[in-house]
Amino acid sequence: xxxxxxxxxxxxxxxxxxxxxxxxxxxxxxxxxxxxxxxxxxxxxxxxxxxxxxxxxxxxxxxxxxxxxxxxxxxxxxxxxxxxxxxxxxxxxxxxxxxxxxxxxxxxxxxxxxxxxxxxxxxxxxxxxxxxxxxxxxxxxxxxxxxxxxxxxxxxxxxxxxxxxxxxxxxxxxxxxxxxxxxxxxxxxxxxxxxxxxxxxxxxxxxxxxxxxxxxxxxxxxxxxxxxxxxxxxxxxxxxxxxxxxxxxxxxxx
Amino acid sequence: xxxxxxxxxxxxxxxxxxxxxxxxxxxxxxxxxxxxxxxxxxxxxxxxxxxxxxxxxxxxxxxxxxxxxxxxxxxxxxxxxxxxxxxxxxxxxxxxxxxxxxxxxxxxxxxxxxxxxxxxxxxxxxxxxxxxxxxxxxxxxxxxxxxxxxxxxxxxxxxxxx
Numbered sequence: 001x002x003x004x005x006x007x008x009x010x011x012x013x014x015x016x017x018x019x020x021x022x023x024x025x026x027x028x029x030x031x032x033x034x035x036x037x038x039x040x041x042x043x044x045x046x047x048x049x050x051x052x053x054x055x056x057x058x059x060x061x062x063x064x065x066x067x068x069x070x071x072x073x074x075x076x077x078x079x080x081x082x083x084x085x086x087x088x089x090x091x092x093x094x095x096x097x098x099x100x101x102x103x104x105x106x107x108x109x110x111x112x113x114x115x116x117x118x119x120x121x122x123x124x125x126x127x128x129x130x131x132x133x134x135x136x137x138x139x140x141x142x143x144x145x146x147x148x149x150x151x152x153x154x155x156x157x158x159x160x161x162x163x164x165x166x167x168x169x170x171x172x173x174x175x176x177x178x179x180x181x182x183x184x185x186x187x188x189x190x191x192x193x194x195x196x197x198x199x200x201x202x203x204x205x206x207x208x209x210x211x212x213x214x215x216x217x218x219x220x221x222x223x224x225x226x227x228x229x230x231x232x233x234x235x236x237x238x239x240x241x242x243x244x245x246x247x248x249x250x251x252x253x254x
Numbered sequence: 255x256x257x258x259x260x261x262x263x264x265x266x267x268x269x270x271x272x273x274x275x276x277x278x279x280x281x282x283x284x285x286x287x288x289x290x291x292x293x294x295x296x297x298x299x300x301x302x303x304x305x306x307x308x309x310x311x312x313x314x315x316x317x318x319x320x321x322x323x324x325x326x327x328x329x330x331x332x333x334x335x336x337x338x339x340x341x342x343x344x345x346x347x348x349x350x351x352x353x354x355x356x357x358x359x360x361x362x363x364x365x366x367x368x369x370x371x372x373x374x375x376x377x378x379x380x381x382x383x384x385x386x387x388x389x390x391x392x393x394x395x396x397x398x399x400x401x402x403x404x405x406x407x408x409x410x411x412x413x414x415x416x
Contacts, residue, residue, distance in 0.1 A: 038390035045392040052310025127340035142391045
């Protein structure tokens with residue numbers, strides 16, 4: 001593999017790890033704050049899956065880079081602008097409806113994305129993807145169920161979940177924008193053409209919303225930039241908390 | 255000891271490792287679970303290959319350490335434990351003996367081999383009733399879901415089928 005392609009692959013793995021670690025951290029914030037015990041466990045279980053996924057992407061990235069950095073260095077010692085996650089992952093949790101609406105949009109996306117990535121010409125990415133699909137399928141069963149329960153539940157749950165989708169609606173187009181770096185990996189058969197996942201994603205999401213008696217939001221704004229390291233104000237606060245220990249006591253372990 | 259000398263090194267190592275258990279479900283060995291994939295010996299160096307059940311399973315680090323300790327105690331010091339992701343772990347690899355032990359321990363084993371959707375064949379590990387209900391898709395660890403028996407009312411863990 002030539003060095004330019006290798007650098008692009010390093011960035012790709014890091015970005016995919018960033019998506020996972022940022023959402024994993026958000027979900028972990030629900031620990032002991034869940035609406036009831038079983039749901040508290042479910043949120044933190046899903047969180048662990050995402051953090052585990054990040055570890056696989058980050059360790060592969062450090063292997064490619066071969067500069068002696070560890071997966072922890074990648075997670076804890078990079079600042080906001082070096083993080084490349086999609087913005088939807090970093091938004092604060094909001095209420096339970098917002099967290100589940102975001103989770104549902106991400107789960108549907110992950111199912112499509114990892115199904116394609118499992119066909120990657122890069123064997124390691126294909127292996128990580130095959131592992132991730134199994135978990136995402138399970139995550140989606142739960143998040144889809146919650147969208148229907150909240151949509152068809154009480155007047156208040158309906159209003160909250162409808163509102164959550166309205167607030168999130170401008171963040172999904174970014175999931176299907178192909179960045180320049182990605183393009184050369186696409187040509188090499190390594191990356192996934194995300195623009196091609198959009199129509200399936202839309203039809204699945206629309207069908208579930210309809211079944212949940214929810215309206216498809218009519219929002220026509222869209223925001224992006226995550227893959228270029230341009231983030232919302234929220235990521236800095238998240239990293240400050242997540243990275244505090246390693247920044248303050250470098251190399252600390254327990 | 256006569257029998258042991260006739261065995262290959264690898265078979266001995268597998269036997270040694272048969273005492274290593276899942277730290278969270280200590281009735282299951284790593285072999286029962288299908289986590290222990292391979293053991294090989296090259297130039298006196300031992301390579302153990304394991305595969306993670308779930309990507310974020312915190313027990314993986316303990317399993318790795320337990321393998322190293324077990325082999326070190328038997329005098330093997332040059333040991334590498336490597337992780338393999340492909341093919342991805344599935345509950346189909348769990349041994350029949352493992353499923354029996356799970357049931358006796360109070361955990362309902364994976365109900366079928368077709369992964370994804372759990373069908374109605376999950377049995378209460380206490381009274382064997384098939385009249386059970388799902389309480390939560392996620393239980394006390396990543397690999398389990400929470401069910402309750404409608405007959406004896408006992409809540410129980412179900413080992414998810416993936």
